Amino acid sequence: MSTRVRFAPSPTGLLHIGGLRTALYNVLLARKTGGTFVLRIEDTDQARFVDGAEADILASLAWAGLTPDEGPGSGLTGDGPHAPYRQSERTDLYNAAAAALLDAGRAYVAFDTPEALAAMRDRGDAYSAATRGDLDNSLAVEAGEVQRRLDAGEPHVVRLKVEPGRTVAFTDRIRGDVSFQTDGVDDQVLVKSDGLPTYHLANVVDDHAMAITHVIRGEEWLPSVPKHLLLYEALGHTPPQMAHLPLILAPSGGKLSKRNAEKMGIPVSVRDYVGAGYEPEALVNFLGLLGWNDGTDRERFTLVEMAEAFSLDRVHKSGAKFDLDKLAWLNGQTLRERTAAEIASRACAAVEARVGPVDAERLAVASNLMRERLVFAHDLADSPYLFADPETYDEAGVKKRWKADSARLVSVYADRLAAADAFTIESAEAALRALADEQGVGFGLVVHPVRLAVTGVTVGAGLFETMAVLGRETCVRRLRTAAERLA
RNA sequence: GCCGCGUUCGUCUAGAGGCCUAGGACGCUGCCCUCUCACGGCGGUAACACGGGUUCAAAUCCCGUACGCGGUACCA
Numbered sequence: 001m002s003t004r005v006r007f008a009p010s011p012t013g014l015l016h017i018g019g020l021r022t023a024l025y026n027v028l029l030a031r032k033t034g035g036t037f038v039l040r041i042e043d044t045d046q047a048r049f050v051d052g053a054e055a056d057i058l059a060s061l062a063w064a065g066l067t068p069d070e071g072p073g074s075g076l077t078g079d080g081p082h083a084p085y086r087q088s089e090r091t092d093l094y095n096a097a098a099a100a101l102l103d104a105g106r107a108y109v110a111f112d113t114p115e116a117l118a119a120m121r122d123r124g125d126a127y128s129a130a131t132r133g134d135l136d137n138s139l140a141v142e143a144g145e146v147q148r149r150l151d152a153g154e155p156h157v158v159r160l161k162v163e164p165g166r167t168v169a170f171t172d173r174i175r176g177d178v179s180f181q182t183d184g185v186d187d188q189v190l191v192k193s194d195g196l197p198t199y200h201l202a203n204v205v206d207d208h209a210m211a212i213t214h215v216i217r218g219e220e221w222l223p224s225v226p227k228h229l230l231l232y233e234a235l236g237h238t239p240p241q242m243a244h245l246p247l248i249l250a251p252s253g254g255k256l257s258k259r260n261a262e263k264m265g266i267p268v269s270v271r272d273y274v275g276a277g278y279e280p281e282a283l284v285n286f287l288g289l290l291g292w293n294d295g296t297d298r299e300r301f302t303l304v305e306m307a308e309a310f311s312l313d314r315v316h317k318s319g320a321k322f323d324l325d326k327l328a329w330l331n332g333q334t335l336r337e338r339t340a341a342e343i344a345s346r347a348c349a350a351v352e353a354r355v356g357p358v359d360a361e362r363l364a365v366a367s368n369l370m371r372e373r374l375v376f377a378h379d380l381a382d383s384p385y386l387f388a389d390p391e392t393y394d395e396a397g398v399k400k401r402w403k404a405d406s407a408r409l410v411s412v413y414a415d416r417l418a419a420a421d422a423f424t425i426e427s428a429e430a431a432l433r434a435l436a437d438e439q440g441v442g443f444g445l446v447v448h449p450v451r452l453a454v455t456g457v458t459v460g461a462g463l464f465e466t467m468a469v470l471g472r473e474t475c476v477r478r479l480r481t482a483a484e485r486l487a
Numbered sequence: 488g489c490c491g492c493g494u495u496c497g498u499c500u501a502g503a504g505g506c507c508u509a510g511g512a513c514g515c516u517g518c519c520c521u522c523u524c525a526c527g528g529c530g531g532u533a534a535c536a537c538g539g540g541u542u543c544a545a546a547u548c549c550c551g552u553a554c555g556c557g558g559u560a561c562c563a
Contacts, residue, residue, distance in 0.1 A: 010563050045562055114561080124488080126559075157561055175492070184490050184559090192561040199563050223491055223558040244492085246556095251498080253555070286499095289512095293500065297511045316493095316500085319556060323498050326513045336526090372526045397523090432522090447522040459524035 003035025005214050007061075007068070008203065010042045011053035014269035015060040017322075018218065018248045018256060021287040025245060025315070026216050027066045028288070031307035038210060039071030041086045042203070044196045054086075060270035064280045065303050082210040087202050090209075094197035097205045097235060098158050098190055106234035107190060109156045110137035111149060126186040129164040158191035160200075160230065168226040173214070173243035173312045180226040188227045200224060204231040207240055216243040216312075219319075243312050246291050247319045256322055266322055277346070277376040278327070282334040286327045290320045300333060332375045343367035343377050350378035355388045362387065365469050369461045383460060386469065389478055390456025393486065397458035401448035407487040409439065409446050410453050414479035423472035425464045432464075453482030 007023040009015065030037040039061070041054055058073050070080040084090060101107035110127075112120075112135055117127070125131045132139055137159070138146045150156065162185050169179035190201040197205070207215060222244045232239040250260040261268040267276055273283055285301050294301075294309040301309070335343060344363040351358055366386040367377075374380060384390075393402075416431050417423065436446045451463050454475055460466055467475045 008563095012563075042563070048562065110561095112561095117561085121560090126489090155561095159561095178491075180491070186559080189561050194561075196561090198561070203563095218557090219492070220557055220563090225491095246493085249556075255556080289499065291499090295501075297501080299499090299512060318493050320500090321498060323513065326499065329513055370525095373524070401523095429522095444522065451523065457523090461524080463522055 001213060003030060003033040003214060004038060004210065004212050005030050005035060005216055006038040006040050006207070006210065006212050008040040008042050008206075008217075009057055010045065010048065011050060011057065012045070012048040013050050013053055014271050015057045017261075017268055017270060017273070017287070019057075020060065020064060020066075020270050020283075021248060021290065022216065022218055022245060023061060023066050024064070024284060024287050025243075025292070027303075028307050028310040029214060029216060029312060030069070031304070032310045035213070036069045037066075038082070038212070039068035039073075039085060040206060040210070041072055041088075042199060043086055043088045044199065044202055046194065046196065056269075056271060060274075063270065063274055064284055066284075087197070087206065090202075090206065091196065093205050093209060094191070094202055095195075097201060098197070101160070101190065101231075101234055102158065104234065105161070107158050107160050108132075108138045109146065109150065110135065110159050110189075111141075111154055111156045112136045127159065128162065128183075128186045132187060155193040157189045157193050159187040160190055160227065160234075162187050162227075162230060168229050170225065170229060170239075170242060172222070172225075173241055174246075174315045175222070175244055175317055178222070178225070180223075182226065182230070185226050185230070188224075190231075200227050200231065204228050204235070204237075208232070208235070208237045212240050214241045214243055214312075216245065219244045219247050243315070246316050248290060249319045249321045251321050251323070253321070261322070264322075264324070266324055277350075277378045279331050279334045279338075279377075282327065282331040285334070286330050290322070291316045300330075328375050335374050335377060336371050338371075338377075340364045340368035340371070343371060343374070343380070346377035347380040350381040351384075351387060354381040355384045358387045362469075369465060369469050373461065383455075383457075385455040385457065385460075386466070389474070389481065390454075392456060393452055393482065394457045397448075397452050398486065401452055401458065402486055403445065403449070406445075406449035407483040409435065409441070410449050410479050411483040413446065413450060414476045414483065417472060417479070418476045423468075423475075425462075425468045428467050428475075429464045449482075450479065453479045453486075 005026040007026050009019050027037050029035065043049055054072065061067060070082065070085065072085040098107065102109070116136065120127065120131065120135070127135065134140065162182050164183045166182040167179055168182060169177065172178050188200050189198050191197055225242060229239055248256050250256045251264050252260065254260055256268065258268045267273050281302060284303055288301060288306050289299065292310070292315045295314060341364055344360070344367040347367060348363060351363065367380060370380055370383060413432060413435055416435065417428065420427060420431060432446055432450065433443060436443045447463060448458070451458065451460070454467060454470065
């Protein structure tokens with residue numbers, strides 16, 4: 001049987017970084033096994049539904065290269081063998097399942113008011129075999145009365161009837177053997193009073209209906225596995241394999257909540273990573289390594305490479321803290337392998353915002369020149385001198401490097417460059433070295449003032465490589481201007 | 488509180504009884520390279536939560552404790 005995995009987010013907001021990682025691990029297993037990656041939208045909570053959230057989920061997955069094989073959205077939807085992929089469009093399935101459960105005596109209806117439930121919790125009780133006899137449900141009330149209230153349209157829910165005294169055991173692909181006593185499992189609501197299913201029912205019904213073979217999801221779901229297993233059993237279905245992923249933690253230790261993350265400067269929604277200029281491949285690489293490795297020292301993977309090396313057996317059990325520094329490093333590493341044109345296209349907007357319209361060819365050569373020094377493509381905008389003459393000169397640099405006769409030396413150098421036959425990296429350097437020799441000064445005494453004059457700053461790529469990118473005219477002009485201004 | 492899961496350098500991790508005087512990476516840091524800054528190269532810093540067992544031998548197996556995290560909704 002071929003592997004079928006699914007990512008099943010709720011459209012309650014922008015796709016969270018943790019959600020992206022869950023999707024990634026699903027994709028990894030699907031690609032590794034030649035299986036299918038399904039996207040299912042779990043929109044059963046009307047109160048938390050956010051318009052546009054589904055579009056964001058789709059866009060975020062696509063950006064990261066995790067496009068579903070089956071799921072809602074144009075080009076994918078109606079044709080999928082298990083459509084529809086939105087739970088709000090599959091309510092008949094859940095109703096049928098609930099009816100079957102009721103018929104089989106594995107579920108019952110309950111009329112308890114929110115107030116009554118709150119009072120129960122205040123008592124420290126759970127809705128279970130020990131307490132349901134004292135509550136307002138079809139197990140405690142006469143059948144005729146139940147029917148009368150149902151006919152009268154009284155609001156009610158359907159609850160799973162959990163038998164006490166049983167042990168529910170299973171082998172999680174990541175955590176190993178796990179077991180729960182049913183005494184500690186409460187009678188989960190399956191169908192809410194608005195007629196829509198809860199996650200638990202819809203999830204079990206759909207995973208079966210969509211022939212899902214592996215449920216790979218966050219660890220926060222581990223405690224609800226017994227409920228799900230009991231549901232599969234009651235419905236007469238074979239449960240899929242379970243794999244509960246470790247959580248991504250904030251650097252401070254807690255859950256990577258929006259508030260927690262933003263305090264540490266960590267973007268929380270995928271859209272924010274896009275906006276911050278991260279390379280999707282770097283983020284995917286980083287996320288994959290947060291809880292998994294291939295057993296070697298390898299740290300750089302493309303999605304395809306990671307899928308080849310992937311195995312659920314090597315996924316960790318413990319949570320991993322988010323390390324923004326490592327992500328940044330990975331981003332720089334990834335960027336270096338990009339072509340000049342790719343870096344240029346990513347950096348273009350930031351550069352133009354800084355210096356105005358720039359020439360595409362210039363942008364490309366500048367990208368190539370600076371590639372080893374960039375963490376983000378937009379960092380290229382931090383070197384505006386590659387596109388426009390400097391208007392000011394780094395104060396500390398001038399103080400340290402601009403000496404008494406710097407203006408004269410820079411000016412002579414400008415004249416030589418202007419008069420030379422050629423203007424190349426080699427010739428520019430040779431000319432400056434010759435000048436230093438003639439004047440009997442150290443190379444440092446000429447090279448630093450020249451850099452300051454040409455770029456306005458003290459840091460950057462090789463001076464002569466930089467000058468070659470700028471061109472002779474520009475260099476000569478900048479040298480002369482600086483000689484005047486800093487005289 | 489109860490239930491469940493977890494615990495190797497600051498962080499991500501290797502480690503599946505002897506190969507571990509615990510390896511790699513990020514970060515921090517020293518040196519080299521060098522026109523600066525990076526890159527790169529060579530070093531350094533720094534960890535098996537604690538206590539009992541089992542064993543000739545434990546980071547690795549068992550038990551307990553501590554701590555952390557998750558769950559405990561008509562949210563997912």
